[in-house]
Amino acid sequence: MTHRRPLRLVVLISGPGTNLQALIHAQHAGELDAEIQAVFSDHIDAQGLERARRADIDARYINPADYDDGAAFDAALAQEILVYDPDLVVLAGFMRILSPSFVETFAGRMLNIHPSLLPRFKGLDTHRRVLQAGERFHGATVHFVTKDMDGGPSVIQYRIQVRTKDTATSLKDRVSQGEHIVLPRAVAWFAEQRLSVNDGAVMLDGRQLMQPVLVEGEV
Numbered sequence: 001m002t003h004r005r006p007l008r009l010v011v012l013i014s015g016p017g018t019n020l021q022a023l024i025h026a027q028h029a030g031e032l033d034a035e036i037q038a039v040f041s042d043h044i045d046a047q048g049l050e051r052a053r054r055a056d057i058d059a060r061y062i063n064p065a066d067y068d069d070g071a072a073f074d075a076a077l078a079q080e081i082l083v084y085d086p087d088l089v090v091l092a093g094f095m096r097i098l099s100p101s102f103v104e105t106f107a108g109r110m111l112n113i114h115p116s117l118l119p120r121f122k123g124l125d126t127h128r129r130v131l132q133a134g135e136r137f138h139g140a141t142v143h144f145v146t147k148d149m150d151g152g153p154s155v156i157q158y159r160i161q162v163r164t165k166d167t168a169t170s171l172k173d174r175v176s177q178g179e180h181i182v183l184p185r186a187v188a189w190f191a192e193q194r195l196s197v198n199d200g201a202v203m204l205d206g207r208q209l210m211q212p213v214l215v216e217g218e219v
């Protein structure tokens with residue numbers, strides 16, 4: 001019997017990197033059969049780069065100002081990522097809109113985590129917008145990345161009830177805790193070859209997911 005090699009993972013971040021940390025924890029805890037080959041950031045001072053260094057992972061900063069436009073930056077980034085021969089690229093708080101050609105390069109092998117119950121509240125500032133809209137529920141979604149920003153097929157969602165006392169900050173904290181559950185879980189499924197996407201259809205354990213797997217947070 002041949003043994004599958006650990007998943008080769010590349011993670012893209014722009015900021016604190018708490019989701020990256022959750023992936024590192026899951027790997028160290030034996031819950032994720034993956035090796036994070038490299039972490040890339042478009043911000044030199046992203047705390048996630050330091051987390052990567054501490055875990056002995058290549059921490060790479062690419063300066064967007066060195067490129068004429070977003071497409072040129074993305075092309076250079078894609079080349080650098082491909083050097084690591086990744087099975088999966090994870091956008092863990094990478095705050096850039098990716099060019100179609102970048103998305104095409106990693107089609108079917110790129111996951112993103114977004115802080116809302118997609119398709120509701122695409123884009124930025126989701127916690128404040130959810131409060132303003134008086135929503136009962138909020139959460140986070142892990143989805144495959146397509147050219148449609150925050151619109152690719154969803155895999156798993158973490159859902160909480162919005163409390164009357166919630167602020168944008170408390171919502172961010174509560175959602176963040178759930179992100180650290182659902183992102184490693186989706187990546188582990190991919191590593192175990194239980195998860196894939198085909199023509200927009202998400203397959204989990206040989207069946208098409210008609211809706212994302214739902215993980216309920218505490219109420």
Ligand code: GAR
Binds near residue numbers: 013020048093124176
């Ligand atoms: C996470 O909440 C993630 O969902 C969000 O950025 C945060 C990164 O936190 N991503 C997006 O908003 C992408 N549209 P982290 O750096 O601590 O992992």
